[in-house]
Amino acid sequence: MSKNSGGNPIKKRRTTLTLPSDSLVQAERIARVRKVNLSTVISEALSEGLRAHAAVTRSEEVLNSYRAAFSGFTDDEVAILDGIILEPVKRH
Amino acid sequence: MVDPAAGPFLFDTSAESWLMRTTRSEVLNWVRAYLSSYQFEVSALTVVERIRGYSLLWRRAPLQRRKLIEASRISYLRALGPVWRLDEAIAVVAGEIMALLPDPPTPPRRSHRVSESRQERLARWRFDAMIAATALVARMPLIHNNASDFEPVRSAIEQSPERFPGLGPLELIRCASLT
Numbered sequence: 001m002s003k004n005s006g007g008n009p010i011k012k013r014r015t016t017l018t019l020p021s022d023s024l025v026q027a028e029r030i031a032r033v034r035k036v037n038l039s040t041v042i043s044e045a046l047s048e049g050l051r052a053h054a055a056v057t058r059s060e061e062v063l064n065s066y067r068a069a070f071s072g073f074t075d076d077e078v079a080i081l082d083g084i085i086l087e088p089v090k091r092h
Numbered sequence: 093m094v095d096p097a098a099g100p101f102l103f104d105t106s107a108e109s110w111l112m113r114t115t116r117s118e119v120l121n122w123v124r125a126y127l128s129s130y131q132f133e134v135s136a137l138t139v140v141e142r143i144r145g146y147s148l149l150w151r152r153a154p155l156q157r158r159k160l161i162e163a164s165r166i167s168y169l170r171a172l173g174p175v176w177r178l179d180e181a182i183a184v185v186a187g188e189i190m191a192l193l194p195d196p197p198t199p200p201r202r203s204h205r206v207s208e209s210r211q212e213r214l215a216r217w218r219f220d221a222m223i224a225a226t227a228l229v230a231r232m233p234l235i236h237n238n239a240s241d242f243e244p245v246r247s248a249i250e251q252s253p254e255r256f257p258g259l260g261p262l263e264l265i266r267c268a269s270l271t
Contacts, residue, residue, distance in 0.1 A: 059127035062171050069168035070112045082105050083141030086206035
């Protein structure tokens with residue numbers, strides 16, 4: 001039985017998918033070369049795609065948080081956020 | 093142009109705010125591409141500068157504006173990636189940089205309305221020395237929007253390699269040259 005990175009057995013489910021013929025032909029070719037079954041190749045490709053999708057989602061979340069951290073401030077206020085501590089000039 | 097996949101990079105305090113306030117779509121796309129592979133790595137000194145800034149703005153702000161400042165501070169902390177602490181190696185290199193360049197290379201910032209004190213300018217200069225030392229020890233290019241402070245550090249290190257054995261050169265990348 002396959003195991004995940006934590007050493008626990010991976011639960012599997014049978015399903016029916018409709019896939020583009022070209023992709024399927026390519027996956028079957030890879031399975032033949034690697035001497036594994038088609039499910040393994042499709043499963044690996046799906047995992048890779050999901051990882052990439054999660055990375056993009058995470059990157060967008062971080063970018064949104066970062067942009068929120070600096071929005072609504074004037075240039076002088078951003079200077080203070082950058083460590084440039086500006087005080088009003090005293091008039092004599 | 094800098095390949096975002098060539099990271100990770102260390103981001104100076106000035107770079108974080110410049111990149112996050114830009115409206116240029118090509119810069120934002122660069123940041124997106126970078127963040128899909130890496131995180132924004134910063135020095136602990138950047139966190140000191142940033143959090144002190146939020147706190148000072150909060151103290152000066154009227155009550156109704158404090159909510160926005162606090163929400164911004166929380167957003168910043170939520171986005172924060174790996175933070176390089178000031179360890180022994182970085183402290184040693186920072187001390188060497190400060191001895192080579194004891195005075196800030198440019199005068200305090202001032203405009204007709206506001207100005208920076210000499211003490212604050214010196215403190216900021218020393219923070220920059222520690223951030224440059226972090227980049228050197230971490231062997232990461234430093235992305236910045238503060239050439240007037242970091243270029244003299246790079247030159248000084250090149251002129252005194254014996255004080256930085258096994259380190260350098262300090263690799264600097266300006267924000268404007270990322271795309």
